[in-house]
Amino acid sequence: MTTESSDTAPVPGDESAARAVPASGEERVPMVEVIEHLLANLDTATLPLEVPGVQAARDDRDRLVTQVRHHLLPRLRQVAAPVIVVVGGSTGAGKSTIVNSVVEKEITTAGVLRPTTREPILVVHPKDADLLEGHPVADIARVSPEEVVPRGMALLDAPDLDSVHAANRGLADELVELADLWVFVTTGSRYGDAVPWARLHAARERGVSLAVILNRVDPAALSTVRRDLFERLETQGFGSVPFFVIADVGPHEGVLPAARIREFTQWLTVLGAKSQSRSIIARTVRGAWPALREDVQRVAAAVEDQRRHHLSLRNQVRAATTASAEQVQTDLDGGGAAVGAPTTAWLAGASSGGILAPLVAPPANLVESWRYRRAVTARRAAIASLREVSMNAARTLIAEACQRAESAIRAGAAHSASGAQLTALVSPEEAAAARTERLEVLFAEWNEVVAELCATLTFAADDAGLDEAAKVALVEVAATGLDGAERAVARLLTDRGTAVVRRLRNDLSTWAKVATEGEADVFLTALSTLGVDDGAARSLRLRASELKGYQ
Known part of the structure; x- marks a missing residue:
């Protein structure tokens, strides 16, 4: 036998061990602080992203924390x-x-069960x-x-x-x-089993x-x-x-x-x-x-x-919105919001004899002037209706750009497990709610700027019978890119009105670009909740370098 x-004999002169293990009653040595800091770093060093090899890394971390x-x-x-x-x-x-x-007594059960x-x-x-x-x-x-x-x-x-029982196996490993x-x-019949040798x-x-x-x-x-x-x-x-x-x-x-x-x-x-x-x-x-x-x-x-994948995901999510954001800016700068229903409504109202015809050309004679004045109320209502059609078209154009940006984010993220993990955190309903709120803010602020700039404009001609509200509505329609409305602004509000329209259109297209890029925000917020710490790896490497001095 x-x-x-x-292997179990005393280890005389074991100075490095003495440095790591203080004698009973002595104040704890810096090694204890290093290990305490290491444990704190390990507790915060989460590995939340589903990246290749992460499960093995999580097992390593959990085992290390246990140790x-x-x-x-x-x-x-x-x-x-x-x-x-x-x-x-x-x-x-x-x-x-x-x-x-x-211990010469039965304190723990032994038997065939x-x-x-x-x-x-x-x-x-x-x-x-x-x-x-x-x-x-x-x-x-x-x-x-x-x-x-x-x-x-x-x-x-x-x-x-x-x-x-898996719980028993796990407890045995922990012990x-x-x-x-x-x-x-x-x-004599079990000493060749693989599991105990692996644990040895x-x-x-x-x-x-x-x-x-x-x-x-x-x-x-x-x-x-x-x-x-x-x-x-x-x-x-x-x-x-x-x-x-x-x-x-x-x-x-x-x-x-x-x-x-x-x-x-x-x-x-x-x-x-x-x-x-x-x-x-x-x-x-x-x-x-x-x-x-x-x-x-x-x-x-x-x-x-994890940090690198986290950064890559951030960049990927932001980049996915770029194409849609740039396209909506180009579309609005080029009058894309006026295509379709706004143009149709304008042509129907501004054709010869139409309710909006006075916006384009002054009355040719007294009879026509008299007829224009009789239709002032209807004309103002028509301009308000045209504004509503134009604003709805602009909102739709921007909202569709935002939806394309969201789709691009989800499609790009689907190529990796961590990306799919991220998009699963943001439901389509959540993205849509954030989008609605973002566009409401955009148009509320844009309308405030419209009102401020229109307050500086005065009519060069008042033959169309427009009041302040109709003036603001006409400028907004022109700013969405409706060509006929732009000509009406130039006639009624001169070059100053044209400059305001140009400024407002630029604001709208720029803000629409930002709003479309904002599709990334809800995903980036979700990404931040996963808890990837940019400094965690650096702290662990510092602990490893401190441990080297105690070997």
Whole structure:
């Protein structure tokens, strides 16, 4: 039977570990602050965007948070706490029986019903129990004080690594992350299983100290099985870990005979000595630095990838509106809003003898002048109606440009998972509501400018019988690009009126361009709510550089 190896021996002169782990009672060293800052950075380093490889990065981050919060920080803050010895392994390996045998009583269920370990049990000497107060392991395991447990250590019976219940498997993995020492229990028929070996390698990468128990071995096959397992351990780099063999005692109930478990129990007693406990913790914490730094750098790279995708999405969303925004500006500058219904209404009213004919040419004689004056009320109403038709056409032109911009945003975003994620946050109804509000503001402000500029205009001729409201309406119609209305403004309001029309049309087209570009706003607001922090990667890289000084 192999007993304890140099892997668990005290580590004299371990200066770098001493720098990372303060002696009990001393003020915490800067390393603790670095790890606390690292945890704060990890908590805020969300990976919300669905980009290639993000799930693996999220798993890395979550595992790293678990390691730092539940393992490294507690170890650094409270070196005097007992060593956490997690007894884990495959289903039916006899973990619970071994724990019960160490404490010489049945405190955790053992039997043929699987899984037997549904609630993790942490057994600890009563005088060490208070030291576990506030320790993360106490939040997920039931603490059971037992006098027989060696001082300086706590023994935890973990759920099966290969449990049929996903929650149990996840809890078993989390407990391995909490361990200072992981005792891998296997049997002569299960030691080749892949899952425990994968966890052995993962635990070693985390800097967790290891031991192996080969349990329930048929005495007839003891030599062969022990040799084969030891060769496997040697081949995979675990040849120096403490290795114990417990022969099969056949059908039985309760704890194992003391002789069967004695060497393992004696080893635990030695391990529980304060000096030995601290060396194990120091080795565990120090051994975690290289992998920890690599993990932090890997998460920082993933966070930086999020920042770049976030920036790319912002630029993509803004760029998607450009074509529609520029087109609506061109259309309005060219009189596009007057095409169709406004032009038809104008031609119907301004043709010879029509109600709007006086706007284009003065009366030819007294009879015609008299007829113009009789139709003043109807003419003013016709101009108001024409204004309504023209404004509706302008609104429709701009709204359609905005709708095209929204469609372009959605179409462009559909090519990536993160883009689809973004557009799913903004419903068509939400985009339409924002658009309606934006256009209402546009035309309200434009109408104010129209009123201000028209107040500066006076009629050069008053033969059309227009009042102030009709004057404003005529200028607005002309500003939308209706050619006949522009000629009417030039005749009735001279060059000053023409200049005002030109100014108003330029304002309308420019503001329409901005309103169309504004289709991006609701998407950019949604993007900002995802919580991508521009400085998160930089902070994590800083933490990684600080960790380098403690290796």
